[in-house]
Amino acid sequence: MTTGTSDFADLVDRYATPVPRYTSYPTAPHFHAGVTSDTYGRWLRDIPERATISLYLHIPYCDRLCWFCGCHTKHTLRYEPIASYVEALRAEIDWVAAQLAGRGRVTAIHLGGGSPTMLTPADLLALKAHLSAVFTIERDAQISIEIDPNDLDDGRYDAMAAFGLTRASIGVQDFEPKVQRAINRLQSFEQTAHVIEAVRARGVRSANIDALYGLPYQTLASIEATMRTILSLAPDRIALFGYAHVPWMKKHQTMIEEEALPNIHARFAQAQLAGELLTAAGLVPVGFDHFARPTDSLAIAAANGNLRRNFQGYTEDAADVLIGLGASAIGSLPQGYVQNITATGDYQKATHQGGAATARGFALSQADRLHRAAIESLLCRFEIKRSELTAAYGHAGDALFRTAQTIANSDQDGLVSADVTRFSVTERGRPFVRSIAARFDNYLEAGAARHSVAV
Incomplete structure (x- = not known):
């Protein structure tokens, strides 16, 4: 069986950069x-x-x-x-x-x-x-x-x-x-x-x-x-x-x-x-x-x-x-994320003192929810629909979709495409969807966190 990976060698070099897995947005380091x-x-x-x-x-x-x-x-x-x-x-x-x-x-x-x-x-x-x-x-x-x-x-x-x-x-x-x-x-x-x-x-x-x-x-x-x-x-x-x-x-x-x-x-x-x-x-x-x-x-x-x-x-x-x-x-x-104390001893002490053990979290803004929706849609469906963004987020959703169109128009590798209704990840681009999603992450460049490679 052949995987045809030689066709992807240059893409792997360019897009297998360390990025989050996006099980949340913003991600836990923030x-x-x-x-x-x-x-x-x-x-x-x-x-x-x-x-x-x-x-x-x-x-x-x-x-x-x-x-x-x-x-x-x-x-x-x-x-x-x-x-x-x-x-x-x-x-x-x-x-x-x-x-x-x-x-x-x-x-x-x-x-x-x-x-x-x-x-x-x-x-x-x-x-x-x-x-x-x-x-x-x-x-x-x-x-x-x-x-x-x-x-x-x-x-x-x-x-x-x-x-x-x-x-x-x-x-x-x-x-x-x-x-x-x-x-x-x-x-x-x-x-x-x-x-x-x-x-x-x-x-x-x-x-x-x-x-x-x-x-x-x-x-x-x-x-x-x-x-x-x-x-x-x-x-x-x-x-x-x-x-x-x-x-x-x-x-x-x-x-x-x-x-x-x-x-x-x-x-x-x-x-x-x-x-x-x-x-x-x-x-x-x-x-x-x-x-x-x-x-x-x-x-x-x-x-x-x-x-x-x-x-x-x-x-x-x-x-x-x-x-x-x-x-x-x-x-x-709905309001955001919370994370408990990591050390088991400190966690147990906190719960026995009052029941709660929250160490940190993140309160979501409407802009965060918008970008989260776009990233989740990419990772789950390999697309972003303009109608969904505008229905939920109005002008801000439409502005984000226009950004997606700009990303598609500048793509030289055949990873994404867009028309007036949909931004899509192509079959060629699917192995690199985490790197594509990272283009919609407002916090990535500002963070100091280190991530695993995207392949």
């Missing part, structure tokens, strides 16, 4: 301490009675530290720190529920980490009971949990089923043993297959797999082998992420041999080959790094123009409010 727990409390108290709410619960612990990981997490082999953390999490849940005072309906719950599957069955079920006691959770709420196959036993599988699990997200990264050793993530095919069999046997409708390209010692041959092995498991979705090597932010990534990392051209070739293999197997591309079966709700949302993007990446979750619970968790409200 959050500031001017948004406090008092601010967050006011924002929660202003949530409408019938608002839909999505809950994200962050469990920042792992029993092994994967060197590729970019999450806020810490290593522990003892359960006592986790049990103590869960108590603090309950205190924050109570504080948020008190601000809402019964308003809102929970339509989605996501447990991420770290490794949420480190929770004991008793703690997992007690956590669901606590959430049910203080929030109104819809009967058909979507419930997803990030799973480390090394953590699981029958008791945990049963507890996840009793929690109401509807979607299991299983980290694989790569099946090549040499790559696994290089990133400290040893995980066999048999372990992974057993997880999928076990959750499906308990009625889980969607089993999803996370894979990475751009890892140390990966080659086109190993990428192809891993993709074919993943496909043999018949997952409903595959998230195909480019490894973000940011050792200045994540010190454990210094354990990865930089000379073993593929360069940007090799990364691009790996991504293209993986995408070709997945689409040839019948999966539908969703955004720039997800693939799903045509019958999966994510693929349906993309086909219907309802795809969204938030801190979990691409989603069909259309909730009005995303509430982040736990250390480092980020929430998205």
Whole structure:
């Protein structure tokens, strides 16, 4: 199979620059301490009675530290720190529920980490009971949990089923043993297959797999082998992420041999080959790094123009409010963003003192919302419609669309096009959509943050 990447070599050199992944706009490096727990409390108290709410619960612990990981997490082999953390999490849940005072309906719950599957069955079920006691959770709420196959036993599988699990997200990264050793993530095919069999046997409708390209010692041959092995498991979705090597932010990534990392051209070739293999197997591309079966709700949302993007990446979750619970968790409200204290000890101290643990955030202006809408539309649909911008933002929306037309008129590489109604990313431009979206980021040049490369 050929990827035809030689045609893209010059484009990769020009457009594979470090830019954000745009899971929010403005992005997290622009959050500031001017948004406090008092601010967050006011924002929660202003949530409408019938608002839909999505809950994200962050469990920042792992029993092994994967060197590729970019999450806020810490290593522990003892359960006592986790049990103590869960108590603090309950205190924050109570504080948020008190601000809402019964308003809102929970339509989605996501447990991420770290490794949420480190929770004991008793703690997992007690956590669901606590959430049910203080929030109104819809009967058909979507419930997803990030799973480390090394953590699981029958008791945990049963507890996840009793929690109401509807979607299991299983980290694989790569099946090549040499790559696994290089990133400290040893995980066999048999372990992974057993997880999928076990959750499906308990009625889980969607089993999803996370894979990475751009890892140390990966080659086109190993990428192809891993993709074919993943496909043999018949997952409903595959998230195909480019490894973000940011050792200045994540010190454990210094354990990865930089000379073993593929360069940007090799990364691009790996991504293209993986995408070709997945689409040839019948999966539908969703955004720039997800693939799903045509019958999966994510693929349906993309086909219907309802795809969204938030801190979990691409989603069909259309909730009005995303509430982040736990250390480092980020929430998205109509008024803006809030992020909790990152250090678990400081987070626990804050929640036990008053319930809230807000460290920083960002209050959105109307201009921010306009640019956010344009960037999200590019990343989810590869287009910006003039009618949508003007309907929501009036003259400011029309002015932004005219800027988009100027960008298209100056494009010499065939990445974008525009007419009087639509600004579109071409097929040639789709691998570089993050760099194209960055043209609409008013904060990028003013920031001092360092980002991962855009391929």
